[in-house]
Amino acid sequence: MTEATFIPKSYKNTLDHGSVSFKAPSNIALVKYWGKYGEQLPKNASISFTLSNCFTKTQLSFQKKEIQEFDFEVYLDGKREEGFEPKILKFFERVEVYLPFLKTYSFKIETSNSFPHSSGIASSASGMSALACCLVEMEKRMSKNLSTALEETKQKASFLARLGSGSACRSIEGDLIVWGAHEHIEGSSNLFGIKYPYVVHDNFKNYQDTILLVDKGEKQVSSTVGHNLMHEHPFAAQRFKQANDNLSKLIPILENGRLSEFIKIVEQEALSLHAMMLTSEPGFILMKPNTLEIINRIWTFRKETNSNVCFTLDAGANVHVLYPEGEKVSVLNFIKTELKPFCKNGEFIVDMTGSGAVPL
Ligand code: PMV
Numbered sequence: 001m002t003e004a005t006f007i008p009k010s011y012k013n014t015l016d017h018g019s020v021s022f023k024a025p026s027n028i029a030l031v032k033y034w035g036k037y038g039e040q041l042p043k044n045a046s047i048s049f050t051l052s053n054c055f056t057k058t059q060l061s062f063q064k065k066e067i068q069e070f071d072f073e074v075y076l077d078g079k080r081e082e083g084f085e086p087k088i089l090k091f092f093e094r095v096e097v098y099l100p101f102l103k104t105y106s107f108k109i110e111t112s113n114s115f116p117h118s119s120g121i122a123s124s125a126s127g128m129s130a131l132a133c134c135l136v137e138m139e140k141r142m143s144k145n146l147s148t149a150l151e152e153t154k155q156k157a158s159f160l161a162r163l164g165s166g167s168a169c170r171s172i173e174g175d176l177i178v179w180g181a182h183e184h185i186e187g188s189s190n191l192f193g194i195k196y197p198y199v200v201h202d203n204f205k206n207y208q209d210t211i212l213l214v215d216k217g218e219k220q221v222s223s224t225v226g227h228n229l230m231h232e233h234p235f236a237a238q239r240f241k242q243a244n245d246n247l248s249k250l251i252p253i254l255e256n257g258r259l260s261e262f263i264k265i266v267e268q269e270a271l272s273l274h275a276m277m278l279t280s281e282p283g284f285i286l287m288k289p290n291t292l293e294i295i296n297r298i299w300t301f302r303k304e305t306n307s308n309v310c311f312t313l314d315a316g317a318n319v320h321v322l323y324p325e326g327e328k329v330s331v332l333n334f335i336k337t338e339l340k341p342f343c344k345n346g347e348f349i350v351d352m353t354g355s356g357a358v359p360l
Contacts, residue, residue, distance in 0.1 A: 001189065001191065002191075003098075003191065006098045006156055006159050006160075007097060007098055008098070008099075008100065008139065008143070011101065011139075011142040011143060012142065012143060013141065013142050013143075014064070014142070015062065015064070015138065015141055015142055016063075016064050017061075017062060017063045017064060018061070018062060018138075018141075019059055019060060019061040019062065020059070020060050020134045020137045020138055020141075020359070021057065021058065021059040021060070021134065021359065021360035022057075022058055022130045022133035022134050022137070022357055022358065022359055022360060023055050023056070023057045023058075023130065023357065023358050023360055024055060024056055024058070024126045024127075024129035024130035024133055024171050024172070024356075024357035025050050025051050025052065025054065025055045025126055025129070025171055025174065025354050025356065025357065026050075026051045026054035026055065026056075026115075026121065026122075026123075026125050026126045026171065027048040027049060027050045027051060027125055027167065027170045027171050027177065028048055028049050028051060028209055028312060028314065028320050028322075029046050029047065029048040029167065029170070029269070029312070029314075030047050030048060030049065030250070030265070030266050030269065030312065031044075031045070031046050031047045031243050031246050031247045031250065031265070031269050032046055032243060032269050032270070032272070032273045033046035033166055033167060033179065033180065033243075034226065034227065034230060034239070034273050034276055034315075035227055035230030035231075035233075035236060035239070035240060035276075036166060036227050036230075039094065039163065040162050040163055040166050041190045041191075042166060042179060042180040042190055043230065043236070043240045044180055044239075044240040044241075044243035044244050045178060045179065045180030045181065045182035045185070045188060045243065045244055045247050046167075046170070046178070046179050046180055046243065046247075047176060047177065047178045047179075047196065047247055047250065048167070048170045048176070048177055048179075049174075049175055049176060049207060049209065049353045050170070050171060050173065050174035050175050050176075050177060050353060050354050050355065050356055051209060051351045051352070051353065051354050052351055052352050052353065052354030052355075053114060053349065053350070053351040053352075053354075054113075054114055054115050054121060054126065054211070054349065054351055055113070055114050055126050055130075055354075056111055056112070056113050056114075056123055056126035056127045056129070056130045057111065057112050057113075057114075057130065057360065058109060058110065058111045058127070058130035058131055058134055059108075059109075059110045059111075059134075059360075060107060060108075060109055060110075060131065060134035060135070060138065061107065061108040061110070062105040062106070062107050062108075062138065063105060063106045064104060064105055065104065065105060065106050068103045068104065069103055070089060070092050070093075070102065070103055071103075071105070071106040071107065072085070072088060072089075072092070072106070072107035072108070072109060073085075073107070073108055073109070074088055074109045074111065075108070075109065075110045075111065076111055076112065076113075076117065077112050077117075078110070078112075087124075087164075088109065088131075091128070091131075091163065091164040094163045094164075095135075095160050095163050095164075098156075098159070098160060099135055099139060099160070101138075101139070101142065102135075109131065111127060111130070111131075113126070113127075115349060116216075119213050119216055119318075119347075119349070120213060120214070120215055120216045120217070120219075120316050120317065120318050121211065121213075121314075121318065121349075122165075122223070122314065122315075122316070124164070124165035124167075124168060125165055125167045125168040125170070125171045126168075126171055127164075127165075127168075128161045128164030128165045128168035128171075129157070129161045129168045129169075129171035129172055129357055130357065131161075131164065132157045132158075132160040132161035132164065132168070132172070133157045133161075133172065133357045133359075135157075135160060136153055136156050136157045136160065137153075137359065139156075140153060154172050154173060155192050156192075157172045157357070158170075158172045158173075158179075158192035158193045159191050159192040162179070162191070162192060162193075166179075166227075167179075169192050169193040170193040171193075171356075171357065172193060172356055172357050173193070173195050173355075173356040173357070174353065174354050174355035174356040175353040175354060175355060175356075176195070176196035176200060176204070176254070176353075177193045177194065177195060177196065178193065178194055178195075178196050178247075179192070179193040179194075182244060182247055182248075183244075184247075184248050184251060185197065185198075185247070185251075196254070198251060198254065198255065199254070199255045200254050200255070201254060201255060201256060201257030202257065203257035203259060203324055204254060204257070204262075204324075204353075205325065205353075206325040206352050206353060207322060207323075207324060207325065207352060207353045208321075208322065208323045208324070208325060208327075208328055208331070208350075208351075208352045209320050209321070209322055209351045209352060209353070210320075210321045210323075210331070210332070210335055210348055210349070210350050210351065211318055211319075211320050211321075211348060211349040211351060212294060212318060212319040212320075212321060212335070212339055212340075212342070212343050212348045213318055213343050213344050213345075213347045213348060213349070214288050214290045214291050214294070214317040214318050214319060214342065214343060214344060215288050215290075215291075215316065215317035215318065215344060216344050216347075219286065219315065219316055220284065220286070221277070221284045221286065223315045226276075226277060226280070226284075226315055229276075229277075229280035229281065229282075230276065230280075232281065233276065233279070233280060233281075234279070235275075235276065235279060239272060239276055242268075242272060243269070243272075246265050246268065246269060249261075249265055250262070250265055253265070259308040259324065260308070262310075263302075263308065263310040266310055266311075266312050266322065267310050267311060267312070269312065270311060270312040270313040271313075273313065273315070274286065274287055274313060277315075286315060286316050286317055287313070287317055288317040290317070290342040290343075291313070291317045291318075291319055293342050294311070294319045294339050294342050295311055295319065297338050297339060297342075298310065298311050298319075298321065298339075301334050301338070305330070307323070307327055307330065307331065307334075308323060308324055308327060309321060309322070309323040309327065309331050309334070310322050310323070319339075321335060321339070325352070332350070335348065
């Protein structure tokens with residue numbers, strides 16, 4: 001399959017005006033994507049859990065118009081958010097070839113997140129996923145074949161979301177999603193995310209993710225800059241190999257449910273991601289002292305209690321505390337008593353794996 005698969009031939013119906021709405025989740029990577037080439041193509045395969053309580057809701061209203069140029073406004077929580085518009089314009093320019101109707105409508109994009117804007121949780125994955133789902137739904141209404149196969153619809157939404165923000169392509173479906181061609185994962189592609197196609201042990205059902213909000217400020221280094229620093233990175237080739245090898249190692253672990261092995265890989269991935277940041281030229285540090293404090297406390301708790309709790313990190317200071325559903329009571333208790341003091345204003349978000357984007 002190539003990019004050309006996603007270029008539509010013609011539309012049967014014209015829509016004059018209307019609106020579509022979607023709710024799309026955030027996701028947390030177990031094997032990380034960090035480094036890209038071409039148009040948002042990943043240098044290695046990644047896998048993530050789709051989340052349940054961290055999501056974006058987007059309503060896309062459209063009105064047919066004469067003048068052929070991009071025309072849209074973005075609203076966050078009911079207020080015009082011009083700061084988001086350059087990113088959306090770039091997205092529209094990138095996807096226009098796959099959605100040739102874009103310049104023939106005025107759009108109003110109204111969006112809101114379930115998590116606070118200043119939480120340090122990136123809204124780009126859920127936001128781009130929700131917008132891509134809206135656009136694909138709109139296209140579906142214009143298409144000859146109104147009953148476009150669900151699989152095709154999801155693939156196109158993931159393909160488009162990827163062009164907005166790489167990891168957003170893993171936010172269309174749940175709960176375990178692979179993005180990036182991987183020799184041991186059938187159907188995997190650099191173009192879009194797919195549902196993990198193999199057996200998953202019950203230990204990973206409803207896996208818990210409590211997100212500790214360590215630093216709620218703007219990131220000092222954006223992920224676009226971070227990805228670009230992988231181009232000349234001295235350890236890049238080794239890192240891409242490590243990620244693909246870790247994904248290979250996860251396949252039997254996801255099947256047999258061995259949590260101790262799962263933890264080793266997940267934590268190595270988080271630390272490796274940040275090691276890439278530390279050793280970039282110039283280097284940068286997104287972790288904060290409290291990030292390290294929390295990691296050390298998780299390690300001590302695990303040693304002392306034989307818990308299967310572990311952590312992962314995004315491109316930021318927040319800590320995602322991952323644990324099986326069966327340990328919910330004990331780990332939440334540990335978080336409340338020992339980790340909460342290291343969160344900004346004592347804030348954390350209790351989340352778990354979820355099932356993907358849905359129309360509203
Ligand atoms: O989707 P981007 O370009 O914001 O990159 C996200 C990269 C990480 O969140 C750090 C890792 C990942 O695989 O989600």
